[in-house]
Amino acid sequence: AQSVTQPDIHITVSEGASLELRCNYSYGATPYLFWYVQSPGQGLQLLLKYFSGDTLVQGIKGFEAEFKRSQSSFNLRKPSVHWSDAAEYFCAVVGFGNEKLTFGTGTRLTIIP
Amino acid sequence: NAGVTQTPKFQVLKTGQSMTLQCAQDMNHEYMSWYRQDPGMGLRLIHYSVGAGITDQGEVPNGYNVSRSTTEDFPLRLLSAAPSQTSVYFCASREQGENTEAFFGQGTRLTVV
Numbered sequence: 095a096q097s098v099t100q101p102d103i104h105i106t107v108s109e110g111a112s113l114e115l116r117c118n119y120s121y122g123a124t125p126y127l128f129w130y131v132q133s134p135g136q137g138l139q140l141l142l143k144y145f146s147g148d149t150l151v152q153g154i155k156g157f158e159a160e161f162k163r164s165q166s167s168f169n170l171r172k173p174s175v176h177w178s179d180a181a182e183y184f185c186a187v188v189g190f191g192n193e194k195l196t197f198g199t200g201t202r203l204t205i206i207p
Numbered sequence: 208n209a210g211v212t213q214t215p216k217f218q219v220l221k222t223g224q225s226m227t228l229q230c231a232q233d234m235n236h237e238y239m240s241w242y243r244q245d246p247g248m249g250l251r252l253i254h255y256s257v258g259a260g261i262t263d264q265g266e267v268p269n270g271y272n273v274s275r276s277t278t279e280d281f282p283l284r285l286l287s288a289a290p291s292q293t294s295v296y297f298c299a300s301r302e303q304g305e306n307t308e309a310f311f312g313q314g315t316r317l318t319v320v
Contacts, residue, residue, distance in 0.1 A: 103247065126305045137211075137297060137311030138250075145306040184249060188305045193238055193257050194265065195299070195309055199249035 096121045096189040100198035107175050108206050115170040115201050117185030126188040127168040128195075129159055133181045141183075144168060155179070180205045209233050213298050213312035220288040220319045228283040228315050230298030236310070237303045239281040243267065243294040244314075250297065256281055257303070288319045 097120045107113050119125055126145045130138040142153025149161040159170045168185060185198040214229045232239065240255040242265075252265030256275040270292060272284040281300075285292060295316050301309040 100249075128309075130309075135314075137313050138299075138309070139311075140308045143306060143308070190305060192305065193255060193263075194252060195240065195301070196252065197242070197250040199247060 096125060096187045096192065096194070096196050098127075098185045098187050098196065098198040100183075100185055100201050102201045103199070104202045104204065106204040106206060109177055110174050113170075113172045113175045113179070113203070115183050115185075115203070117168045117170065117198060118166050119168060119185075119187050120166065121187060121189050123190055124163070126190070127159075127161065128186040128188075129153065129157070129168075129170050130184045130186060130197075131155075131181045132184065132200075138184065141170070175203075175205055177205045177207070179203060211298055211300055211310050211312040213296075213315050215315060216313065218315060218317050220285070220317065222288060222290060222319060224288050226285050226288065228285075228296055228298075228317075230281045230283065230312060231279050232281075232298075232300040232310070233279065234300060234302075234310065235278060236300035237278070238307075239275065239298065239300045240265070240309075241271070241273065241281070241283045242297045242299065243292075244297060245294050253283065253296075285317075290319045293317060293319045 099118045128143045129141040241253040242250040254273040256262045298312045299309040301307040
């Protein structure tokens with residue numbers, strides 16, 4: 095069965111600093127991977143996705159993520175965070191031929207001035 | 208463009224009561240899903256559907272029923288509410304395929320007392 099693990103429950107970063115949120119997946123073959131963001135009181139919005147090709151993918155709002163098969167990871171990065179990036183971030187996976195979208199437990203990001 | 212619409216936004220139930228959470232999408236998506244979000248547990252899949260007349264169970268189906276009589280609608284029924292079902296519920300839809308983006312409703316905050 096497919097699964098994702100987000101080891102960091104809560105991260106605090108200063109505005110303007112760089113950010114990396116970790117995601118590890120478990121799946122027998124190459125998975126389809128996603129990062130979603132949830133602002134307070136809102137539904138989820140897609141930041142970016144990976145399913146093949148270039149292992150570095152670009153998303154919206156200046157985010158990028160790198161797929162590393164050897165480490166079963168799909169970490170999300172941003173060079174310089176803004177106060178508006180404060181939110182909860184979810185990594186998610188779909189297995190090949192599978193209809194289920196499975197989420198990690200999320201990482202809450204706090205931005206300090 | 209309405210996207211995914213969930214009603215109601217808030218609901219308080221007494222233990223043992225039944226109710227239906229409504230979800231409608233206007234994007235002609237084949238896949239629809241219900242998730243519950245609890246602190247520290249991310250989003251857990253309750254039930255999902257890959258098309259009208261087809262539903263299946265997710266990770267946490269007990270206490271919930273679904274049906275999919277049309278492409279647009281995917282209601283979630285709580286048969287006999289329990290305090291353990293206090294949660295925020297999200298409906299999502301997406302096109303067929305492993306790499307498609309999921310679109311989420313704004314959520315329903317349910318409290319069972």
